[in-house]
Amino acid sequence: MYLTKVSKSNISSFLPFRSVRKPSPPPINFDLIARSFDENTLRLLKTLSPPSIGFSWLSAAVDVLSSIHAAALNLISNLKSSSEESLVLYLDHSVKILDICNSISSEIERLRQRRLLISLVLHVLGFSGNDLHIPAPEKLRKARDSLADWENDSSVIVRRSCFQIQKPEDLIRQLASTVEIAPRGKISSAKNLIDRTIYTVGVVTVFLAGVLVSATNGLPGIVNIRVDSAEFSWADSFNGLQSTASDELKRRVGAEKKKGLLVEADDVAKRARIVREVIDGIVLVDRSKEEVKKETLDNAVNVLGKATERLSDGLDRLTNSVNGLFDTVMRTRDGLVERYRAGHQKQ
Structure with a gap:
């Protein structure tokens, strides 16, 4: 009989109850994650040039806000935390943001309706440049009435009373009240990181x-x-x-004394006023100078048409950006609600 020598190392590998010790995962560097999120926020903010309060800047600003909300969801989704208070706070924030998006969409639609008045003017006065005759008096009168409606903007009072829940500026103030105190100190836990992230999102949103x-x-x-x-x-x-934007808003409110501060809308208003003044002057013109007045009117209408195109493009772009923000916030909200429910099911 032959005996086979078996080493202890081979025996130990076959022991059924011997546990294999897995290497523990490295500790999460919360400070590094926070720094990365802050750097991304800084990079996004730097893409916004000093505001001109026009559709282009506003659209870019809404896109930045959407990106920060999406980054926050990605960060929070990768963390395990019992920070229910912060998650509930964001869910409350998100309802207000969605309401703000809806109110902005309503305002954009109001501007689209006003634009139709200008479109009517352009249609009525869109005579051929080869035609030496000024449009008929009834057409001029119809165009002038539409321009007067644009300038008066009588729908503002109706619009301000049509919010069913709260005015958007009140929602902004409510959001601001929740981020008055910033989280401070060492970022030593997932809760600290989530609190800090929610604060950043809240401040930039406000x-x-x-x-x-x-x-x-x-x-x-x-x-x-x-x-x-x-x-x-x-x-x-x-x-x-923020300081630059605040100064620009105050300057435009003080200088323009208007209900609208948007660059493109103001440009259309100025061009529309010029066309109206040209129409007013036509009724006093000597028929021998009709050709000169016709050319003046033609030029004014063409400039108004180009300004209206810029307004239309701006409205479309802002609509897309606001819709994008709405969808992003909804996805973020749904993701956090799912996380909240999953946390309770494990308890």
Whole structure:
């Protein structure tokens, strides 16, 4: 009989109850994650040039806001935390943001309806440049009435009373009240990181959505929030951009004395006023100078047409951006609700 020598190492590998120790995962570097999120926020804010309060800037601002909300969802989804308070706070925020999106969409639709008046004018006065005759008096009168309706903007009072729940500026103030105190100190847990992330999203939302509400509703700056640069690397960029936007809103409110602050809408209003003045002057013209007046009117109408095209493009772009923000916030909200439910099911 032959005996086979078996080493202890081989025996141990066959022991059924011997546990294999798995290497423990490395600790999460919450500070590094926070720094990455802050750097991304700073990069996005820097893409916004000093505001001109036009559709182009507002659309870009809404796109930045959508990106920050999406980044926040991605960050929070990868963390395990019992910070229900912060998640509930965001869910409450999201309802207000969705209401703000709806109110902005209503205001955009109002501007589209006003644009139809200008479209009617362009149609009525769209005579051929080869035609030496000025449009008939009834056409001029119809065009002038439409231009007067545009300038009067009598729908503003109706619009301001049609909000069923709350005015968008009140929603902005309510959001601002929840981010008055910034989280401070070492980021040593998932809860600290989530609190900080929710604060960042809230502050940027108050600023950018506030400018959007102010510009589309003819209001000066609604609220300003000063962020501590010692705690947040994006604070200086944020504070500077907010200060510039606030000054621009105040300047335009004081200078224009109008219900609308949007650059493209104001440009159309100015061009429409010129066309109306040309029409007013036609009734006094000597028939021998009709050709000169016809050329003046033709030029004014062409310039108004180009301004209206810019307004239309701006409305379309802002509509797409607001719809994108609405969809992003809804996805973020749905994701956090699912996370909240999953956390309770494990308990």
